[in-house]
Amino acid sequence: MTREWAEQEAAADPLAAFAKDFLIPAGTLALNGNSLGPPAVGVPVALDDAVRRQWGEHLIRGWWDDGWWDAPERVGDRIGRLIGAEPGQVVVGESTSVQLFNGLTAAARLVPRRRVLVADAGNFPTDRYLAASVARLLGLRLVETPMDALPAVLDRYAGEVGAVLCGAVDFRTGELWDVAGLTAAIRRAGGVAVWDLSHAAGAIPLRVDHDAVDLAVGCGYKYLSGGPGAPAFLYAARRHHGDLDLAVTGWHGHADPFAMTDAFVPAAGIARARTGTPHLLSLLALEAALEPLEEAGVAAVRDKSVRLAEYLFALLADLDGVEVVTPRAPDRRGNHVTLRLPDAVAVAEALLRRGVVVDERPPDLLRICLNGLYVSWTDVYDAVAHLWEVLR
Template identity: 50%
Template sequence: MSEPLTTGGDATGTDTEGGDVTGTDAADRHAALADRAAELDAADKLAAVRDRFVLDGTVYLDGNSLGALSTGVLPRLTEVVGREWGELRIRSWEESGWWTAPERIGDRIAPLVGAAPGQVVVGDSTSVNVFKALVAAVRMAPEGRDEILVDAATFPTDGYIAQSAARLTGRTVRAVPAAEIAAEAGATTAVALVNHVDYRTGRLHDLRGITAALHQAGALAVWDLCHSAGALPVSLDADAVDLAVGCTYKYLNGGPGAPAYLYVRQELQPRFDSPLPGWNSHADPFSMAAGYEAADGAARGRVGTPEILSLLALDAALDVWDGVAVPDVREKSLGLTDYFLECVAALVPAGRLESVTPRAHAERGSQVSLRCADAGAVMRELTARGVVGDYRRPDVLRFGFTPLYTRYADALRAARVLATVLEGTA
């Protein structure tokens, strides 16, 4: 649902209630917003973390698509390529710990998604892990359950994968709005695939409540965490989530195409029957046995040879989380998005934008999505002026706020440039 932006006046000095304000009033408004940004940045608990990233003068608000490069990645990759690959070569599988990287790095991600060690494995793409999770969930579901529920507003690939999983397992797929999945789950439901945060609108869904309702109906829950992990608290263990997947190149800053992760709740691991068994998930990989015997634990989620360079780049990127508390990240995320919406309402010409991101904190991820005519052209102009977000056709501007490196001053600058661009296209 779209929400109008409540404004106190536009950037040209016309009050939204129809009265005129003076240029002095507009200047005072700008000054007040700048003072608040300075105060908020000065009080920011995460301000020093920004120095752990490679940044420039650009206001980068697209971390919900690709996170910024951290300063530790290039030195680490130089070491991996030059010494571990270049000198140690095959010895690095054991001597440099390459073989255990999927589980070791999974254990580093685990605290960011509220999981105990031994339940997260890193490797393959999000799409591949969604496929593993869905098919395995169907295989674990009680007999006679022939339906897979899918978040109707899901990222398209999740829907494609669900259809493929249904064909493979003889089930059917039914698309349901995420908010209605709890009520729609019933005796025929095997599993539901739900996005924690809607990629288009930034709406945060009720992971705990939906999971509990699915379990009450005797079904399993698979969650897509791509737009939440690293931006807000996730409690997979506490909320008894069955399986979850997520990418690492957004708020976890792992780099373009960085490997995804798969969470399998510990109690379900002995029953996790992957549709993609590979030698890397075999109980005795180097036996080269003709018959497959699954490994114990999260390693069942592995398939083939790990993608070492990208895995170790991710490993280095995760160093930025040292000493960072996820609740502080969430507090700043909500502060940034609140402040950005306030600035947009105060500065952007009235009637030009409509928010599709919920105002309620309990329903908001870490992005602001604004409906705008000619959104593609507007975003291209913003990018040309040093404010980088993205848009989703036909008319949604998306601004992702990564609390580890985004400042309140960045939010203000983005709103000011957006106002200027929209004034020029009036």
């Protein structure tokens, strides 16, 4: 519990060296990787190379000579490995909103006679807005439900349930849902499971193939540290590729893009989920950002993150007036810890002034993310010491 203990743990930490792979200012505790991960040191190097050498020297030939054309699927495969997907099932590009829109539309079209679109009522707002938009466009009935009532809703609408959009981790409370079990329940109801993995990818060992997830999306800027607005990914299980019927059909997803034919003929495989020309600079930044996480391994990072959170829970036990909202069991929480306390906004701002970067969800939630890839035991100790001083 003491800082000396934290220093000993930090000295014995096999992942300690990875903190040097990130640009984090001295004196800053970067504890909101659930919102925006810090830049990996390889990112500015990769961008400079992309602009000066690839684009500047090769101009248009970069699409072939520098592998730009293949980047959405190449980076997709790398993210695929982090979420338990075999190669050829993930593309990267566009924003999470667009991937959600496209994935959810395609999911509903896989089961066109199913007229109920079920959506997680606790999901991030964009997910809910897009579920409403897709339901309206396709003439479906939207049924929103809290995640803990999802099995009951699946029973109630059995025979009607089509696409089901769920967030794997509650963005407010950090609660982790049972991806495998709920996907199986959705399948039994005849539905198609679409998971938003934004708060899970790179944080938690996922097994989308093993769990028979149908489609999934996730953002690139949280645990993948791809930078502000990093491109998002779309996973579609291989068994669905032949029937994947996307609403946003760009020429990059065409079977023969450079033939420039009159009608859209979707590419075989996940390439059909490519849309317009991908934002290469942001995409190459994301690719460079993946390296430390790949080297450390999601399982090892998660294991350390779990232990850091347990240390946080122990330290917080001494603080009055702070309620831990996040479930404490590791299999029931994601990688951020949410505290409920009065004046969460003012506390977050006071912490920020001390260099402790956390974030708040008004009115009373404070979120702390302990990403084992670059957060240390001493960081946890120091953060709680700051919190103690702010609250006092």
